[in-house]
Amino acid sequence: MSFPTRYTVADLVREMGTYPPESAGATAIGSAGDGSVVYTDQLSTRANDHNVLMVAPAGHGKTNTLRGIAAQDLARGGSVLVVDSRVSGASFRKVADLPNLMHGHRITAIHRLLTCLADEMAARAAALEAGVPAYMPLTVAVEGLDILKELLSRHWMRLMPSGGPVVSPALDALRLALFEGGPLDVRVIATTQRPPSASWRDQFGVRVLGRQTRLGWDLLGCGEPLQPAMARIPGRMHVVFGHDYAIETQVPLWTDTAVREWASRAVENQPFPYLASTTWGDQ
Ligand SMILES: Nc1ncnc2c1ncn2[C@@H]1O[C@H](COP(=O)(O)OP(=O)(O)OP(=O)(O)O)[C@@H](O)[C@H]1O
Ligand SMILES: [Mg+2]
Known part of the structure; x- marks a missing residue:
């Protein structure tokens, strides 16, 4: 194996050979070091293969990898809902104007976004039952999964009406996306520094790990x-x-320009089929 010292998205495209990728559902993660590309669907035998978890120490490239996956989902005509409660909340700020990218930063906005996600999934489930299975893919991109779970729970403690559900409905929506999103074309991609609890981490068929x-x-x-x-x-x-x-992989550097260029290749940009997109976002 020999990895290039500097690996860019242009290098990735060269190694892929075709562009856009012929296997529409596959997500390119990076180079295997022998000139081949590592895709997330290499061993696609499990139902939860579409959920991807990035776990690495600070500064190792989790957010960068998340941005690359999100850009490819946008390019497929999907929508990406970024949930980033961290103080900086900056992972997608410079590309936040991309069509079909929604961003939640403050916990109140994140709570509302995830509640809308629950409605979206319910509408998709009803449509599926009625025999209308064609959706645009929806990706929930979570920064700091471990911290977000705590924040959502604490936020719900403040909002919870007496006699209301004990578990945060927003957290429930995230759980549903993770555990049962597959048939609804909903997937979760997430970064975290700490491994999640066993039941949650089992739902990530693909893990992208930095130094562990x-x-x-x-x-x-x-x-x-x-x-x-x-x-x-x-x-x-x-x-x-x-x-x-497991395969060692070099992820390319997803600059703002690279994210923007790749995402803009969307065949068609379609809003959410069931919910007006104006109900989403920080406002
Ligand atoms: N694949 C890469 N190739 C080259 N440089 C990279 C790559 N990934 C990340 N970097 C560099 O490392 C910096 C940190 O990357 P990133 O923000 O993705 O790390 P992180 O794991 O999300 O860190 P944190 O835990 O602090 O959020 C980037 O700003 C970039 O300069
Ligand atoms: Mg990060």
């Missing part, structure tokens, strides 16, 4: 007892497929 402790690898790796050597190079990740297989 032994414990982190045991929880998130592919069941191989030996933890691979993990480089300190930004974007050098191990992409793990279920419990079967």
